[in-house]
Amino acid sequence: MEILTSRLSLRPTKLSDVPALFAFLGDAEAMRHTSQFATLRACRRHVAGHEWQRRRLGCAPWTVRSRADGAIIGWGGLFEDPFDRGWGVELGYWFAPSAWGRGYASELAAASVAEARDRLKLPELRAFARPENLGSCRVLEKAGFTRERYVPELQRNLYRHALER
Secondary structure (H helix, E strand, C coil), X not given: CCEECCCEEEEECCHHHXXXXXXXXXXXXXXXXXXXXXXXXXXXXXXXXXXXXXXXXXXXXXXXXXXXXXXEEEEEEEECXXXXXXXXXXXXXEECHHHCCCCHHHHHHHHHHHHHHHCCCCCEEEEEECCCCHHHHHHHHHCCCEEEEEEXXXXXXXXXXXXXX
């Protein structure tokens, strides 16, 4: 199922999307606030694990495309991390550097919160951001998340959004 926002197309990720995603998910500078993938194979494995979760839970990160030109500019949305379980459904987003600073993360976050509340009927969402990643912290706060605490083992702030219906 595709979701359209004013500037983005959000759709389930296909394995054929992985090379375009790896262009930024495998870039150390682009992923300096998170983990990068060392190989295309590792990226493909990660995406496949999340797509398995989509079939099981009804959510996983979407491939994010620009509606203006169809280019793949990001990967993100709602997910329960199959590789680090126990945090519940999270919001996460990763964008190509060419897409930074244009408000796409905020647009994706708003669509994700609406999807969690309206279709998935979730009681809450969580998210993580490194304290030094001020842009991501602002995106989460603007989307209605509040900072709960710092998680030392992850070196990230944990954010929570109680969803009202």
